[in-house]
Amino acid sequence: MLTPTDKLHPRHVGRLLLAVVMVAAPHVERLPWWTTTLGIMLIVWRAHSAHFDLELPRKWLLVLIVVGTMGGIYITYGRILGRDSGITLLIIMLGLKLLEMATLRDAMIMIFLSYFLVITNFLYSQSILTAIYMLCAVWVITAAMIGFQYRVRQPGYLSQLRTAGEILLQAVPLMVVLFVLFPRVQGPLWGMPQDANAGITGLSDEMSPGSVSQLILSDAIAFRVAFESQIPNSNQLYWRGPVLWDFDGVRWTAPRLPAPLQHEYLPLGVSINYTVTVEPHSRRWLFALDLPARTPPRSIMTNDFQLLAQAELNTRIRYDMSSYLSYRDNAAPARYELRRALALPSGTNPRSAALAAQMMRSSSSERDYVSTVLAMFRSQNYSYTTTPPPLYENPVDEFLFSTRAGFCEHYASAFAVLMRAAGVPARIVTGYQGGEINTVGNYLTVRQADAHAWVEIWLKDEGWIRVDPTAAVSPARVESGVASAIPESEALPILRGDHPWLRNARMTWDSLANSWNQMVLGYTPDRQRQLMRQIGIDDATWRSMVMLMLIAAGIVTLVLTAYLLRRLHVTRPDPVIAAYARFCANLERRGVERHRSEGPDAFCRRACAAVPELAPSINTISNVYIRLRYGSDAQPADVLTLQREVNLLRGRKYARPARRAAA
Template sequence: MKLEQQIPRNALIWIVLAQFSLLLPHLGRVPMWLVLVYVAAAGTRVLVYQGRWSFPSRGVKVVCAATCLGGIWLSYDSLIGLEPTVALLLVAFSLKLLELAQKKDAYLLLFLAYFVCVTEFLFSQELQVTLYLLAVVTVITAALVALQQPEKLEFSLLPLRRAGVMLLQAFPLMLILFLVFPRIDPLWSVPLQRQAAKSGVSNFMSPGDISNLSLSGDVAFRVQFDDFVPARSQLYWRGLVFSKLEDSTWRALTWSEVPANERRPLVVQNLVGQRFDYSVLLEATQQNWLYSLRYARPSDLGVMSTNDFRLQSPIELEDQKEYRVSSWTDIPIELELSDWRREVETQLPLSGNSRTRELAQQMYSEAGEDSRSFVRATMAMFTEQDFHYTLRPPRLGGNSMDEFLFESRRGFCEHYAAVFVYMMRAAGVPARVVAGYQGGELSPINGTLIVHQFDAHAWAEVWLPGEGWVRADPTAAIAPERIERGLQYSMGDDEGFLSGSPLSPLRYRNVAWVNLLRLRLDAMNYSWQRLVMEFDSAKQYNLLSGLIGEISPARIATLVGVIWMLVLGPVLYTLLRRPARAKLDPATLSYLDFCDRMAAQGCVREPRETPADYARRAIEQRPEWGEQVMAITGAYETLSYLPPLQDQEAQLQKLRNLVRGFRPRKQ
């Protein structure tokens, strides 16, 4: 192999560092054996470089590739989907080290590295992820720079510095393209099948589903109110309405189950009470439903209202979505209940949970068959009797309502909401389960309300004559601190808030500096998502309209030309200007001044021409300069090429005087 085709040691180290940096953010979602594959491939390549091993044969590489392919199949039960595809790409990227023999192989590997870098955005686009990937791009570019420095035998940080300068020079161009170039959806916004479980509230609810969400500290969505934030006890974020009970599982009605005449959203004409205007930035859920306060009217065209007063997106949310909403939390809704809706919201399975049915009918009779009195009596039962609110309820069997109400009496919000609705329906009172989130954390940094997954909640809505659908939350009766202060303050010491996530900063909100750092990071993430990630065609159009007025090809071309001049002007100046002389020694500065005076008379010094050769050529052109030119050249050579003299300063002053006195005139 020719020397110029060999991979320098410094470049090989940077390539290994780049690969490790790319693998690091995927550690939480790829099987651990994939990390071992990378370590083995990197170790093998280092041993090959040291001459201890030789490159693996083709058969060995085929066996390695086939084994890894089988490992991905066993780990994900499929080769189709986002996670297995990314894992397959990472495996191929790691095994490429086994045939990294020449510079052309390194170029291919590093160009592939830029593509692998983008794959992390398929899972997260937060600010800290972006900053990390920017650092990774710098490392990859440093490896490319190191490939061009075969003389570097030891590890050096110089390629990293040069790569950073190159990226800083490219930043203005990136900014221009971001602001002016037509908006095209990025790769990470393309719908892709994922193997991971869907995040957030699901379209069905069984005992334990909501409590499982409460083990996560991930952000569900963020809300920015235009004016003031409602009291925490009013922050019920409706997402789904469960109207059907089948095999102890509550689920929402499908589109086909709703008659055509009932599908049209109901509109409240008399909007009274306090109005709240706000915007919601919802994390990707791979679901259609959106979250809002009671009776919400969306401002965006891409948000639909349903016949049970929810908001919904026409497509699944594969990416973050921002939408604006206005809500009236106090107005009565659906004062008249249709026969179909009444039948649906009072329907129960034909059999099962007989003790709960009997108790409900007995209490309804004792309440004088008055719905309001019955609701109050049921709430009082949860408050006065020995019921417990816990994240760790016992497992329930087929008659889950009977077992919970008469035996365990321990449950989370979904248990209480479910049994409450069951009792209402058993007495013939229309009721349904509502799932979503309750509360949120108000950030003092930017006034944003942060709703986490552990804020997931289930409550009930009951229909009362003259009032319409009214919220009834049994959790507020059994554990009022959950509604007033949040989940963290309603859990017992034995359960532990976010006990499965010991490194979550949310567990240390009582530590002032940790909490402040977390909130500042969240505020930056919120601004990043709104200003950058949500910068779509509409926002780009508004920005350009504000800058140039009417949008036209001529004005766009003019804007781009002006920006290019502003961006490239300093770069061109840096490239074309004469080398700075500030770092040169005083003798050389004086001699270059002499060369400039000569050049003004038409005698320009050639590149790499020695002072002596330049002096001879100048004298040949202008003999009358001979004495002065030789004196200046001799003084400069004495100062530059001889050992330091005792009268160094005197000699330097002599040179300066000779140059000042040299004033040739053109013939």
């Protein structure tokens, strides 16, 4: 083994460089270009000096690079500490350390830095692919470290990789114990709050023309739902999100301070139960089918049946829900609510208001009026598209009377305006509609592309009821999803007519990712406590958890140690004895049984006399065996000879006893 001050061999450097490149590579897409270039230059420099056995650069040059890098990072990020800037600094420092690395001591520091860099990758992604890649990186780093055990002659990289693999495999039980029993902390372990979820697309608490249709370009997953029983029909899957009350002529917005639930509704039929796993979206709302029957932990329900978590969802969360698909919400709303649901900014969209008044006059009831409006959408050449013409000052007027092409937000907005103008209280509900059933994992995947907006109106006798004007224009949207509803020519993130096997592969992968999310990333303090209860520890504190963890880790270590020690002592069955035993067994089947106290030479003579046709083979085997077992001049190749000869003999046909008797 090298001692800490021994010089490194170029091969050690090469393998270490491989490990460093492997852990740093995923960061490249996030690093500023100049850092990447500098990093590559440093690595190439080190490889070059290792290959030609050059001297490493002087200290003052390295100090200069450090100062320059710090300045560059400050200019790029505006700070030195922080997630992105910190990792950039770390990578450059790693590169500089390479240029300082002359002895084993330095190389060991590199190894530990590389292990640390593995962790930083999880600050950005915790997907299965990242985990697998990082596992490979740990493997390569470990193999590089094992290489330091040898001076110049190394047993070959593959052998080092195998040793490293064995070591990692031995660590697996301990890893499982630590994963299951290490006391969990609430909140994201990896995600850093300030900039972790920047740039995530999703629903917002306001809606203007084009705000939903832009989401259709995103195939990002909004949430996944596992149903306890049958998945309901697609046209019943209205996932309720923010409810928008206020309209300024262009934009619908949600109330700044939502009122908590103050009334009850009348469920019709039985509730359906399901579990939702929401991807982080930096907002507070949780999604549930219309209408939610209960409130998940650490969240509230508003008076318009929105579910709001106590804090923004910066990490994936999972909750059990139940909903009533049919209901009657006919409690009398407060006066201010009705007022709010009727408010229209004066002077905007005047033609729509006139049309509403005209149609209302010709309708016998409010119900009749609703039907008239929906019939208008259905019959008067309105079209459903993700790329409608732009709308300007009075978007509803322009949409209703001239462009007549729009996405769900256009229809919902126009419908709600027509309702309010005619004196029917209306509000817009945004959320998601439908979802893709994953036949592999038997759950429902709801993507951002499934975003939808619909309208709820209040009728005196019936209370709040859902009306989806989009369904009137494009029934396919709610029957079979957005992909089949919009025209063929328009772009979609999800392949529409994709091959069955491709679809299957996509579903399998999503199912795998879902399991990973549920089992590994979704292993929260709650689920840990739940698990503890299942094994009989009712109120697990972190103290008891640590105790349990230490005991389990101790047991695992003891068992592993015992196993490994035993493996050291177990002598493998001697190949020579084994081969000779096979030889004897074979001859026994041929009718020559070796007595247990019969020497090999005596047995050879007897066997040759008994089976003369095999005499040459028997002689060879016996002589090689005697040389191997009792001789002093056996060659390693003799073992192979013995095994080959014994196998050849076993291949020889058996003389039929009958024929021999006849002979």
